[in-house]
Amino acid sequence: MPLDIVTIPCLSDNYAYLVNGPDGVALIDAPEAAPIIAALDARGWGLDVIMITHHHHDHVGGVAELREKYGCKVMGPKAEEAKLPPLDFALPDGMTGGSGDGEMQVISVPGHTLGHVAYYYPKAGALFTADSLMACGCGRLFEGTPAMMWDSLSKLAALPPETMVYSGHEYTTSNAKFALTIEPGNDALKSRVTDIETARASDEPTAQVPLSLELATNPFLRASEPSVKASLGMADAADADVFAEIRARKDRF
Template sequence: MPFMLHAVPCLSDNYAYLIHDPASGATAVIDVPEAAPVQQALAAQGWNLTDILITHHHDDHIAGVQELRAATGARVWGARADAHRLPPLDHALAEGDSVTVGQETGHVLDVSGHTVGHIAFHFPDSKLAFTADSLMALGCGRLFEGTAQQMWDSLTKLMDLPDDTVICSGHDYIKGNAAFALSVDGDNPDLAARITRSGADRNDGLPMAIAPLSLELATNPFLRATDPGMKASLGMPQASDVDTFAHLRALKDKF
């Protein structure tokens, strides 16, 4: 039986995510920008937290971890490479390692770029991937620590997941990301349809940080760095994929 997924808005534009295994009762949270909204969501659902999964060290993803651990006794999982910047870990992880939540096993991916040591969690049985600030809805994270090559390698890993994987990212940046996407890919009918639909989804209260990978592949300009039409529109018809991505990221940084 797949996980039950519950998105928890935090701070001004962050999301934490609860995943619940109905068979075992196990519940994990991915990232804890602040503890109180997560605790309120757990109480509302009647779930007991067993695990805390951390993607990277930025404060808006870990500030509530210690408080939540103290309140619940949950085990904390995070990147071994980032352990010196994370709350104390019960399980230190690297790419290729596994995470068990209830009866389901997730896979750890190194998605460095936004930070060095950023990881993502892919749960194939539930078709969920938690990508935080690597692959984002209609965007990707700014390169604060890593290189364009590192981020492109990370995005390539995520692009290789099954198309029906649901990407759960760390922020609702959809408005700014959509404006930038239109500026570089304005003739893309899939993008226009997505932006129209996202307005209705927001009005319905749906989280803007969640989208199927198939939709990101069709509309996210950073993933479309492989597309000859995108390269031509940027005046870079012979550019490599990573150089096209780096150019797009530089354009977004100044947008």
């Protein structure tokens, strides 16, 4: 049974994701309950489990209401258990579970927060990254260090390029504008900017893309590229230092 993945806009710019597979219906993050309930009702689905990526309120605000309504289990990163709503299962890095296309792996991706995790479905080629790797960007470093985030992003970048990345916010327009300041001559990036503008003009989401597109256009994944280093005047710098410079520039953008 292939996964049926539903993108749900929440709050002002968040995304939650329903994943219906051989083991039931899972929800990746719960920014608020109402739009998630509406999406479930529209499909006649129940909810078996909520899978939290990190402790920020805009990713857990709907957990209590959804748990009460559906009686679902709640899972989240063991490293942030003390900061999360009560968990039925605390998930360590590398834990796997599920069957068939529903087989899932927990990947620790600290940086945005210290215990942030991504959920990877290798057989289905789906990766839920929330505020670690984002469409044409990455999350702010509220708790971790640039070196920590670079290591996290490098782990994700090593996954198969055809993997679909589902990130946590509709920040793509501003992220892409910033990316052009780093690589103004990147033709793939310029084409992506046009596609983003077209999609957003129709209110279509843009935070769900193949990893291959991120590798070609996301400056935070491209800190090791000689052309990026040269454009920053950091030709001989370590990759993590180049990433740190790009992140600092984005913070000021």
